[in-house]
Amino acid sequence: MSGRTADVGPGPAGRRNFLAELLAIACGGLATLAPIGAGLWAFLDPLRRKGAAASFLPVTELSALPDDGVPRQFAVITERADAWTGFAAEPVGAVYLRREKGSGTVEALSATCPHAGCFVEMESGGRCFRCPCHNSTFTLDGGIVAPSPSPRPMDALECRVAKNGEVEVKWQKFRAGVAEKVVQ
């Protein structure tokens, strides 16, 4: 072994050598790029995915919502897909609905905290909303109670009462932690 390697020295520096170096790097690089590229291509797939298009979902009946200005929590039930699994209608989140005295219209607030996405709950006394994670507090109509870690009020959802008396809510999610309400 040692006898054969001895006569292959550093070799004459020149054009041919430079080309060989360049080619070696290019071939090796290209060969390695294929698996990395294929991997990244698949890995970045979620960036092309959009959330399910927002649609109005029936949440409850108007008659089930007392007109006392007190928000009540209702589950949002809909079909959903998780990658390869399709789910028949199941709870995917919750909204608070509220109706003022004698009013036929309903206000809807998403139960998802606009701060970091925890589940906002009614305080035991029913006087305000409070997020159990970082203590963001909101009034019963969703406004910020200062000082609050949350950058914006609770997210109001579009809401309408259908002819048959069903309360329908446009189920949407918004980016957490920013002052503007941006659909996710």
Place this chain on the structure above:
Amino acid sequence: MNRPDTRSSVARKGPLGRLADFLDDRTGYRAVMHEALYERVPGGARWRYVWGSTLVFAFMTQVITGLFLWASYSASAQTAWESVYYIQHEMTGGWLLRGIHHFMAQAMVVLLALHLLQVVIDGAYRAPREVNFWLGLVLMMLVLGMALTGYLLPWDQKGYWATIVATNLAGIVPVFGPSIQQLVIGGTEYGHHTLTRFFALHAGFLPGALILMLVVHLALFRKHGLHAKRPFTRPDAMFWPDQVLKDAVAMLAVMAVVLGVILMPALRAMLLGEPVHAGHLGAELGAPADPSLPYAAARPEWYFLFLFQFLKVFEGWGATGEFLGAIVVPGLIMGVMFLMPIIGNWRLGHRFNVAFTLGVVAGAGLLTAMALNEDYYALWVDKAPLAEAQKLYDETGGDETKLAAALGGDAARIGVVQRQWRKLEKIRHSQAFLDAAKQARLDAARAIELAGRPEKIPPAGMLELVRADAKSQGPRLFAQHCASCHAHVDPRSPGAEAILAKASAANLFEFGRASWMRGLLDPAQVAGPAYFGNTAHKEGDMVSFVQGDLADADQWKKDDIEAVIVAMASEAGLADPGVQPAILERGRALVADGERCGGCHKLGDNGTDLGSAPDLTGWGTRDWLVGIITDPTHARFYGDTNDRMPSFGKAAEGAAPMLSPQQIGLLADWLRGDWYRP
């Protein structure tokens, strides 16, 4: 190749020695071993040098236990919780394996902090070791990244909600934030791909990067040698075996502590003479993740609590505050740490570095203490001196103008009470957390109980089973849909009176059982708040019957009433098993009798028409309860005398009812106490 000395030694050696020579000749392993083991330790082996080695040991432990866990783990939204349950509660020794992995991760964070503190205090980051210090910081972030990603993998409630917070925080990074968030959760919703990606990070990308960095970290450590602490009091020693012995003892101590933490709850139970159950062994497993179920006990692992608490510091700063708390300040701290080798060259640089590091550690400690104090405040605060303030709060509803009026404008007193109100608010928040944590433990225990059924977990996963469980879902449905009118409280329990007084419909505790029927047929109770007292039936036929006919000892003997009670419980299928058939028969005949109960109530084919009073055929059975919850205005129940109860299962044409048939069934089962028991 002519080396006569080797030949002569071959002649003297046995087969093992010759094999070693053969290997060394081909690999040169002896030189490598010599290089690795015979490092000079200036000033002799010392305990203070063990921290780096314990970290390597902790990492090796995680690799070993992690690989074995991997062999049984399945990353998907329908199998993650399920497979971790199987590891923890069904596989022999699974609890120990998972326990070591879980608690060694925490030990690793502690060891990291100690290692870093020592390096900074000893000034070991200075030339020529700067690059190695930087590598160490990167290693630290990789370890914290593995801790963060590992927390989600069981797909239980606490991991799920903690991950929602963590990934939402990633989303507020400028420009790339939303893309990063979408990439790590694998789309816009949390699910299969959140798990597969977190698992790939936890078990592939991050440890792979960590091993690469660790190899360089250790190589550079050997290149520069150990940063010996002066003055030397003893002569130099060799790494092997002097320092290795101390390292090994330290590793054993770390493992002993981890095993101690795993076994402590079980040992404690044994010492107290309590039975040891599965929950005592190893790491906790919460209830399966449920995006529709609030989790008020959501907290990160204890070593991230300071970051969690730090977000609360920026209350009122809005989006800027969250950006500062989650991104800018932690980023600046890491930035300063990266600059330490350069800062250390200045005159007071080293002192600054030490003070800065100690300050960060102290700040993190303080924030952790604050977080714990907020959560557990109600446990250690003395509530007795606040009783009066609480009374005032209840009276005024927390209204400050009403308070001023109540105290006659006494400014000093108002100030005192307002301070006490703030204390009470802290107690309420803490109590809410403690209640939520307790509920979380109950939910977890129930999920584990259900998963252990002989029928095992259905293919759709544990969540389906939990959602179909009357014991855990019943109270939630009842609280949401029934409790605004009905009470469900043991009348003998303390505080029951106040709850009953507030209710506007019957107490449904033990409905269908003899105890409930005995109260209904008691003249003293039937018009009370536990039965018809707060309803439109307060002056109805049933009340006058119980207070008139039943109270008349000539018409109704005590034994007859008792027979009716037993017969009704038997109708519901909830009678005591020891009841004599003769009494049952007599009771049933009395109920059916057209001169007694049967005058109004139908029972089987006693000839009474529906419409005058609820049908007692199958009273209190699942079918009966489902019927009355679905539509109490049906002739079988209250017809047009129905008080205010909504028809939960009926809906207008094309609309969905308030409660699904499954939900109504769950309520019926829960009221009857009909649920899976191991």
